[in-house]
Amino acid sequence: MNLFLLSVLIIVSGGTLAVFLSRQFVMMRWVAVLSIGSGCCMGMLDALSRLISDAPLAFSIGHLSTLGLEFRIDGLSAFFLLAIFGICLMAAVYSFNYLSHVENRLSTAVSYLFFSLLTASMALVVTAANMLTFLLAWELMSLASFFLVVLDYQDPQNRKAGYLYFVFSHVGAMFIIVAFGLIYRDTGSFAFDATALAPPIKLLAFVFAFIGFGSKAGVFPFHVWLPHAHPAAPSHISAVMSGVMIKTGIYGILRMYVILDLHTPATGSLVVIAGVVSGILGVVYALGQHDLKRLLAYHSVENIGIILIGIGIGMIGVATQNPIMAVLGFAGGLLHVLNHAIFKSLLFMGAGMILHKTGTRTIDALGGLLKRMKITGVTFLIGSLAIAGLPPFNGFVSEFLIYLGSFRGIAGNPEVFALSLLAIVGLALIGGLALACFTKVVGVVFQGEPRSPAAEQVDEKGPAMLLPMLILAAGCALIGIYPGAFMFLATKAVASLGLPYGRIPTLPFAHLSANITLAATLFLAAVLFILALRKILYQGKPMGRGGTWGCGFTQPTARMQYTGSSYAGSILEFFKPVAPLQEDHPPVEGLFPSTTHYHSQIHDIVALHLDRFVVAPVVWLFDKLRWIQHGDIHLYIGYILLAIVVLLFFV
């Protein structure tokens, strides 16, 4: 038995044991965390060694005579496995202190069961080597995550989120099945091989697969489920779902690209445009959110957009025989998969800590948390800097590679030029908006004065929650300053895409990483020097403390601070056409005005129009067809008879 299968077995058995041990609350958590954690550790090491040694592994479990379960681990799979096992390990450790309410014994046990199933199924998805295996693992993953979303089913909002997720993941799966069906129709085999297909069919299959996988990845406009489902799940599950589960959609797109062997600029254009739209709109909607976890969920849409821009630039590079552009694009996109997994799960874990301690996710009800939650605050700050793509953190490195790849396209023909321009300006806009959004989060949630009693008396406890956050934050800085090894891993994954040119030279990447390291080190040295200078300059100086100057107001209250809504207001005004803002604010009247309120909501145009243009027509149609189903059993038998007769005659 190979190491990969063993680690999956250990993970699943950990979750299963948890259900049987649910009466002993503490022991159940120990058993579940230890076995899921050790399984993840093992899988991670296995994936890492496979990625470095460049040795693909294939194996099958063939007890069913017609359709065997086949698996294959190549560089691409190993790269995704690394992210999946790594993040699930962190989430498992985090869950030990997060799920500490004895009264929720049974739901905790169930959550461990589905968590282990989710981990295992994600690992199987990225290693599946034929269509049936893939779809089986894919469905298992969708179902396991569905149950995790509705874990807290008493809340009607969570039930709605679960329902939405269920519909979207299955409509998405339907599109994937159609794409696979198209391939099967022409090749007659379930194997992942479609090189013999005619180009138009290939393109059609790719578009269907893109819609299907895109709905899992949260690509605009198929992202509607995402901002509902991610906040509903427990925070460590949100971390896993947002950090790695949606990346299986990216894996699917890449795998389809490899299977179809389709090197036309059309695929690249589709992916880049979808990426730019997701990226910009994702972060615009994130800016308008009042719920911390929802805000983070919208940032997943944004980061999926960035990943897609990278991959699309790679595809264009391949199609136009521009190897450097291709490798930079793909490597940047893949590295961003890993980077986003790291900083997004870190941010969700921070949000989980806040939720755990204050009981609220409303951004405008928090404030001043940094003073009492030092570790959460600092790690969240690092995560924010990383997600905004700022050096010297990891988000910058992958965006840098994508930028370099896109600039390579500037010298190309007009079509490539236009797409590269779109990618570059899109990335610049996304970067600026993400900075605005995360200064809002850090500034309103962690800084200033507490805005509500809930935020006043907080502390941070739980070493099992703090440790993963520290490790992930260290990862952000490590990749940001020493990206060499991680670029190497990403190029290994790119190499297994089977691009139509030889080995990828590692020397340019070594130069790149050395340059980033040098520049980052210089910057850090400058900061340290100025810090030392500051210390000297303040030696023996009077240092006072006092209230913030309130411009003449002598009785300032915390309510007078700038809120997240007002902070984002003017930027949202700019994006009004794509992000309609609804405000509810009765005017203040009279000399002694009575109490008033302000409520604002930013509408997701897709969610807004989905109702009108998709849901309403479908409901209308089925309403009109209701006469078919009237409850008379004789007519039902008649339908069956009719169906048999028709089939007999015409098929």
Place this chain on the structure above:
Amino acid sequence: MIESVLLWVFALLSAPLFAGVIFKVKAFFGGRRGSPLLINYYTLFKLIKKGSVYSTSTTFIFKLGPVVSLGAVATALLFMPLAGHAPVLSFNGDVIFILYLLGLARFFTIAAAMDTASPFEGMGAAREAYFPIICEASIFMILILFYRLTGDLALARYFSGGQPFGLWQTAGPPLLFVVMALFIILLTENARVPVDDPATHLELTMIHEVMVLDHSGPDFAFIELGSFLKLFFYAAMIARLILPFELGNSFLNLGLFSAGVLIVVVAVGIIESVMARYRMDRVPKFVLTAFALAFFATAITLEFLK
């Protein structure tokens, strides 16, 4: 190499002087004698001698803000070719690194402002987060044009040696647009009229000045020095574009370069004297002009280079 480092030190030392010229120009237009040219040095020394008062609302980020922003701009200047000479450091893609480093500085400036829990500083912070988004897009648009002209992505390849002159020769008229766009970006990024007014304090219309209200002592000196360096950084680019000549002697080159920077700061001073600040909701349109100019410049060269 030594010459590059010396030039960098020259930039660090002379930046307050160039920023001081703006005061003189404004005084001239106002019919006053104005403050001495070295006023900024006096201000810095005065601030360094003082102690500080910190708000009880603030955390360590408040103290880190000035340090990070000064460090970022000083590092950015390492990559900027001064007076046509090669910069201390240069690599392919350094422009992107520098722009994002300046983004990091902005993040910390905003975070330091939000740290004080003051509604005014929040207001300034929100605007500081907003306008540079468009600026950044415009700069990247200019980079696209430069990449198209030189095939490279490093400041050293655009502004060192006789390179700027080559740029004018391949794409003269569009480059005029670029100079204008860069000037608009300079005004926005450095909190200048008509986007922001560095002279007034505590109006609801302020951006940069209101964000640094609660800073004092050496911390404030770091902020001031950082903003002088930032002005110098952008002015250096424009200076090389408007005076792209090589004089053979490095001293003459430095003189020419200084004259270029002087032209830019005098232009800033004149604009501050003859213009009023725009209403806040008009500012995005003004900044978008820079993007449009850069975009048209690129579109025009697309035809030229065929």
